[in-house]
Amino acid sequence: MDYFAQQLINGLVLGSIYGLIAIGYTMVYGIVGMINFAHGDVFMIGGFIALITFLILISLGLTAIPVILLVVLLVSMAITALYGWTIERIAYRPLRHSFRLAPMLSAIGMSFVLTNYSQVAQGARVKPIPPFITGGYTLHESQDGFVIQLSNIQIMVVITTIVLLAIFTWLVSRTRLGRDMRACEQDQTMAALLGVNVDRTISMTFVIGAALAAVAGLMYLLYYGLVDFFMGFVAGIKAFTAAVLGGIGSLPGAMLGGLAIGLIETFWSAYFSVEYKDVAAFSILIVVLIFMPTGLLGRPEVEKV
């Protein structure tokens, strides 16, 4: 039981990171109807920028951890958001009204570009950082000596995710931008006729998605203590799986899917085998889609003839 509780905590933390990336996929899908294959690599870029900012701040002699974290968070969000904006501008905007496969291949190409760009720019080796946030709480200790640990970093990941989700939900449901986004999602032509700047709204979607991915990148860096140029691929596929599992286009679905994938992966590694954890996650995706072809919370797509 204690072991189960510990795995539950680990799974929820991992799931939060996946969920943050998955929101980027699902938002872009909702508004432009394309799979942004480069999103996983945007997450990776976010991790790298966070790492480099950390290094600079430490070498400048800063020691106050909250200040460092805040600066790193803001810098990596800002620069990664600009990456998201640029990618949309170069690779997707010219193909907006093209047929469906063209932007997807362009996105796959962009993903190769980003992966290899960071390999060329930062080298192929894994970059570790020393643990910044240490310590934690012991929640429960059983007779046989097994301890349920809740580390500070885990608390931070979950709290950051919840706060971001709250801000994000507010943004989508209450602000002018959110209204524009939802309008563009339903009908771009009509939204444009009613004075919504469609280009700007789509750009902002990519910017927000990339900023959330940057946060996920920072969380990943803090939680696992390393980044490498190839981490975007696996994390991206997992997050995309999460978005589809939750029902692509649905924001709560993305978070739910992220948590589900995180939990499946953690429990599978804990109780069965570590090697097959990804196989388990993908298999469950396939099984869920057989019975619910539009994911857990997705709306069925009705084709009008």
Add this chain to the structure above:
Amino acid sequence: MTAPSTQTTKTASGIPALLKTAFINAVIALVLFSLMVGIRTEAGSEGQLTYWTRFGELASLVAAVFGGSIVIELLRQWIGPAGTEKLVPPALQKGMSLVGRYLAPALLIFTLLVPVIFYNQRYILDLAILVLTYVMLGWGLNVVVGLAGLLDLGYVAFYAVGAYSYALLATNFGWSFWICLPLAGILAAFWGVLLGFPVLRLRGDYLAIVTLAFGEIIRLVLINWQSLTGGPNGVSGIPRPTLFGIPLNNSDDGLAAKLGIEFSPTHRIVFLFYLILALALLTNWVTIRLRGLPIGRAWEALREDEVACRALGINTTTTKLTAFATGAMFGGFAGAFFATRQGFISPESFTFQESALVLAIVVLGGMGSQLGVALAALTMIGGFELFRGLETYRMLVFGWAMVLIMIWRPRGLVGHRAPTVYLKKAQAISSDLVKEGHG
């Protein structure tokens, strides 16, 4: 590097506006590259991170973006706005059909003569074999994506199934290539049906992720099922193919000895070349023939309109499954060939990158055009080889090429189609009129 938006194209006519755009792009580039390029991190010997600055590279990159955006903007104004035409103009159409009529046979004759012309150039022969392998994979995937309109991001799984089927059957039971080749195809087709079943009800991007997940599952199982597949070490010592039992080696039973000619290792390469050419042509021939049969027409109808298909009484289940199975079978053949050619296979050869490459070939070829796929494979693999010297920059160039080609020709290299079924007379139509399917 940042493509100026359509608004700037309309207003930016003078030099100040041009410079302003270039300046903004350069500032954006400066921010983008500031940390990633300007600062290089490296893990030290004891795991601690060190960093050093590279402001020179940063400055030259930013300058390149500044210059590049001026050049792009000037080119854009010089060429003018790109227009699209729905129907190909008659004169152009005539010329194209003339070229199209002679291009394919000419290419075929040239391909047949490649081993004769380049007999002593091992490198070119190897490259030609590689290109033909991708032509075959492209034609195989074309059945699924181009004809039936089902998006498959995990095609490499069938390639892997074919390769491992041959490798394991041949190394464990000593079966010959010619027995294993059909078996590899059948096994891959079986896996194709297995993948087909769960995705029957899925559409669009759900289909994309499931096929992608399927490809990853196969690769992960190949890595982790060590007792069967050898794990990351792969399978080595895969037997070379024989000419129906006659080995192509330097022994007394070898082909060279039987024919009474002097042995040369090139014989095997030439044999492999004609083998893959035959397999690729088989794929092409079967596809062309199937297109004329009810099943092929059902595939194309499915791509154009699934609802109408159902209404007309076409069984979409069998239509989809046969498309998956046929495509997978050709992937399996290509995989068996790959295994026998390499003599060694490992899961590393079957990554998502391969799937993306084959899909890029199909889409660049214009989805459904046989000639286009062949040309696209030649362009992609040949172009990829040209940049071999660049090493790590190679994939970077490849990625940019994919993006730029898609922007330049979203509909692929061959921009027109000859319909399979027509009223009165055959007329080439623009590929814009061909749908891409929902699945």
